[in-house]
Amino acid sequence: MNGKVRKITLSALLIALTVICLKVISINPGYLFVRISLGPALVIFSSLYLGPIYGVIVGAGSDLLGAFVFPTGEYQPLFTLIYGLLGLLPWLLNYIFKKVNNRKFAGIFFNFALILWTIITILTVWLYPQIDNLNLKIIYSCVGVALAIGTAIAIFFISKYFKKKFPEYDNKFYRYALICLISEIVLMVFANSLVKSIHFDEPYMLMVEWMALISFINIPINSFGSYYLEVLVSKIK
DSSP states (O other), X not given: OHHHHHHHHHHHHHHHHHHHHHHTSOBOOSSTTOOBOSHHHHHHHHHHHHOXXXXXXXXXXXXXXXXXXXXXXXXXXXXXXXXHHHTTHXXXXXXXXXTSOOHHHHHHHHHHHHHHHHHHHHHHHHHSOSSOOHHHHHHHHHHHHHHHHHHHHHHHHHHHHHHHHOGGGXXXXXXXXXHHHHHIIIXXXXXXHHHHHHXXXXXXXXXXXXXXXXXXXXXXXXXXXXXXXXXXXXXHO
């Protein structure tokens, strides 16, 4: 019973913190409907640490509460669905990846997936030209490659940080990073962009192109945030 009460209490706290991160202290990098926030990291942590049921509650509950406490227009339930899935997908991915009993798998697969995602990100500009200026396409491509390299470097040094400070947890960080990468691409880039394009009447591929660039910033933020919270809460437990 104490364990259940603890999970409920932690879930309520995470919902409140997620709303604050998403609605109050998020950063808008320039495009109206794109933001950088610690909110998704909290939802991912809730999924991985508390399980899929509480993860869905935290994800969907934070979006629902945020929509009514900080309204920015007409309520869109599909956003709530996406954040609910953000509380489910990480747990499913973690369940699958834990079956692969190989410490190097996550690191190798993460870097391979990051390279593949970088290529896809660049191709979206050249194959689906929402940006029709050649110079802007070149700038976008260079920025995308630079951000991808920055992501790889950030994940590497974050891994080193955890290995040095918390050696008992270091073998799991790249698995978390891989989970955050896949969750970011599937839900925050493709699914969330689709809902935003419908809700705000914006071109879908333009949303994808912007969200793809931002994903390279969100991936290390979500990886560090979700993993650090697990280490911290596990030590307090």
